[in-house]
Amino acid sequence: MTDFKSLGLSEQILKAIEANGYEAPTPIQRDAIPYILKGEDIMGLAQTGTGKTAAFGLPLIEQLLANPKQPVSKGARALILAPTRELVNQIAQNLISFVRGTPLRVASVVGGVSINGQIKRLSRGTDILVATPGRLLDLVDRDAVRLDTASFLVLDEADQMLDLGFIHALRKISALVAKKRQTLLFSATMPKQIADLAKSYLTDPVRVEVATAGKTADKITQRVHFMDQKAKTDFLVDLMSTRPDDLSLVFCRTKHGAERLMKKLVSSGISAGSIHGNKSQNQRDRAIKGLKDGSLKVLVATDVAARGIDIPGVSHVYNFELPEVPEAYVHRIGRTARAGADGDAIAICAPEEIGLFRQIEKLIGISIEVASGEVPADSRAVSPGKGRGGGGNRGRRNGGGGNGPKPGKRSFGAPSGGNDNENRGRRQQRRRRTAAA
Numbered sequence: 001m002t003d004f005k006s007l008g009l010s011e012q013i014l015k016a017i018e019a020n021g022y023e024a025p026t027p028i029q030r031d032a033i034p035y036i037l038k039g040e041d042i043m044g045l046a047q048t049g050t051g052k053t054a055a056f057g058l059p060l061i062e063q064l065l066a067n068p069k070q071p072v073s074k075g076a077r078a079l080i081l082a083p084t085r086e087l088v089n090q091i092a093q094n095l096i097s098f099v100r101g102t103p104l105r106v107a108s109v110v111g112g113v114s115i116n117g118q119i120k121r122l123s124r125g126t127d128i129l130v131a132t133p134g135r136l137l138d139l140v141d142r143d144a145v146r147l148d149t150a151s152f153l154v155l156d157e158a159d160q161m162l163d164l165g166f167i168h169a170l171r172k173i174s175a176l177v178a179k180k181r182q183t184l185l186f187s188a189t190m191p192k193q194i195a196d197l198a199k200s201y202l203t204d205p206v207r208v209e210v211a212t213a214g215k216t217a218d219k220i221t222q223r224v225h226f227m228d229q230k231a232k233t234d235f236l237v238d239l240m241s242t243r244p245d246d247l248s249l250v251f252c253r254t255k256h257g258a259e260r261l262m263k264k265l266v267s268s269g270i271s272a273g274s275i276h277g278n279k280s281q282n283q284r285d286r287a288i289k290g291l292k293d294g295s296l297k298v299l300v301a302t303d304v305a306a307r308g309i310d311i312p313g314v315s316h317v318y319n320f321e322l323p324e325v326p327e328a329y330v331h332r333i334g335r336t337a338r339a340g341a342d343g344d345a346i347a348i349c350a351p352e353e354i355g356l357f358r359q360i361e362k363l364i365g366i367s368i369e370v371a372s373g374e375v376p377a378d379s380r381a382v383s384p385g386k387g388r389g390g391g392g393n394r395g396r397r398n399g400g401g402g403n404g405p406k407p408g409k410r411s412f413g414a415p416s417g418g419n420d421n422e423n424r425g426r427r428q429q430r431r432r433r434t435a436a437a
Contacts, residue, residue: 004058007033013062016098026051027210028186033059036184041205043158043198044186048334049310050210052186053094056080056154060184061098063152064127071105071125074145078152079177080130081170083160085110085281086288087307091156092130104128109145111135112281119144133161133169140176147176155201157307158185159194159327167197174201188334189327189363219337222345222366224357226373229350232320233261236348237268240298244270247291248316249309250300251332253324261320262300272298275305306331312338319347322356326363351376 004017004025025033028046036042036059046052060078071077082088092108099106107126109118111134118135122145129136129145139145153174155161161170183202190198199205227235240248252258255276262274273287273296284304290296292311299305300320306328317336323329336343347368349357354376361368 002030004029008037009033009058009062010065012065012102013058013098016061016100016102017058019100020097022054026055028052028208029055029058031210032056032208035206035208036060036182037062039063039182041182041202042184042186043190043195043202043205043207044184045190045207045209046186046188047210048188048307048331049338052156052188053091054098056156056184056186057091057095057098060128060152060154061095061102061104064104065102068103071127072146072149073125074122074143075125075149076107076122076127076129076145076147077149078128078154079147079150079173080128080154080156081133081136081161081173082130082156082307083132083166084304084307085112085132085284086275086305086309087156088130088132089285090310095128095130099128106130109135109139110281111138112284115139115142115144125149133166133173137169137172140173147173148178150177151181152184153177153181153201154184154186156186157331158187158198159189159191160187160307162194162197189330191327219342220333220345221343222333222347222368223371224347224349224368225371226349226351226375229352232348232350233264236261236318236320237265237270239346240265240270241268243316244297246297246315247294247311247313248298248318249291249305249314249332249335250298250318250320251306251323252300252302253321255302257321258300258302262298265298265300270298271296272300274300276302277304303328303332306335309335310338311335312341314338314343315341316344316346319345322347322349322353322360324356326356326359329360330364346371349373 002025004014004022007025007030027050028044029051032042032044032055036056044052044055064077080091082091088108088110092106095106104127106128107121108130110132115135115138118139119142122139136145140147160166185198185202225235236250250261252261255278258274258276259278262272265272273290275284275287287296287299288309291299303323314336317333319329319332323332333345336345347357
């Protein structure tokens with residue numbers, strides 16, 4: 001079995017890995033780290049919960065340590081961009097644990113908190129800066145940060161970073177980063193049009209693909225309940241009341257819907273909180289902390305939480321409303337079955353959502369088990385059976401969705417089989433992403 005030492009990491013980094021409890025590299029770490037250490041641009045595709053932060057963070061730290069220099073005032077030697085505050089905070093926390101005992105400094109900047117404190121912290125420079133695009137551009141406009149010293153650019157959840165909600169900000173930022181740089185893109189999903197756009201930011205990239213685009217984690221059991229929209233709330237309350245000790249995430253499409261559902265759960269005796277774009281950063285942080293320490297059992301969220309919440313104890317993800325972008329389903333249910341654990345993903349689908357449901361099944365390349373209710377008559381048949389992403393003899397469950405971008409000329413790694421806000425479409429997505437950042 002490949003170990004971290006064989007990947008070319010130094011003893012200093014190996015000690016940090018051991019201190020953090022890592023034993024063996026995950027497939028994305030195993031396949032990506034050697035190429036990053038060689039200075040290659042990377043397009044990395046791997047399921048959520050498989051260690052993408054360490055896959056780019058460890059070799060990035062290795063290279064910074066190998067070329068020691070003091071960060072210039074207001075400068076950053078490496079820039080990592082992520083679409084949500086929660087994901088930025090998670091990445092920064094992980095990197096801080098990796099650089100403990102080294103001279104490297106990690107800073108993070110997100111919206112929703114005072115910008116003055118961030119300006120002060122950045123005044124002496126930092127080695128690694130993790131940021132949301134909106135707040136970073138605010139700091140650039142105030143002449144509080146300079147990016148021309150950054151020789152590394154990382155886009156985490158690159159599909160969302162390159163979607164319309166962020167593309168203009170990203171173009172501005174990439175023009176400010178050093179022209180001679182190493183660029184790393186990582187995501188769990190990469191629609192073809194986004195993959196094509198990504199190529200304009202990369203130079204002869206190595207494509208490291210350890211899961212087919214859209215493939216869900218093997219240890220997530222997926223089920224769907226069909227019912228009228230008006231019946232959903234009572235159904236969810238009844239279902240959760242039978243499992244009072246579970247840690248669960250519930251996803252809604254809108255901020256107001258998420259808040260309304262959270263209040264209904266609380267009034268029904270369920271310890272619940274909410275996280276969405278109308279919440280301050282302190283409120284969002286407290287809600288996540290509550291789920292982590294067990295004082296909350298349920299967190300109701302919009303897609304602001306679909307990327308960036310890493311709580312190993314989350315056993316259930318409920319799609320109270322299906323997402324309008326099918327790739328968001330993959331990120332939502334990826335909040336469970338983290339770090340090798342099992343998890344359950346339960347969708348509650350109204351007749352008017354059947355089109356969205358079809359798109360999700362097409363993307364993930366499996367038929368999701370129908371747990372209750374009648375499939376709307378105009379839909380194609382949904383096969384019964386356990387909906388585990390990589391199961392055994394389950395027909396299309398095994399299947400290779402083939403809907404993701406095809407590997408390019410330089411493709412490495414072993415694909416593992418199978419694949420807020422009332423207006424719809426891209427305008428809705430832009431507002432959601434702006435609120436998240």
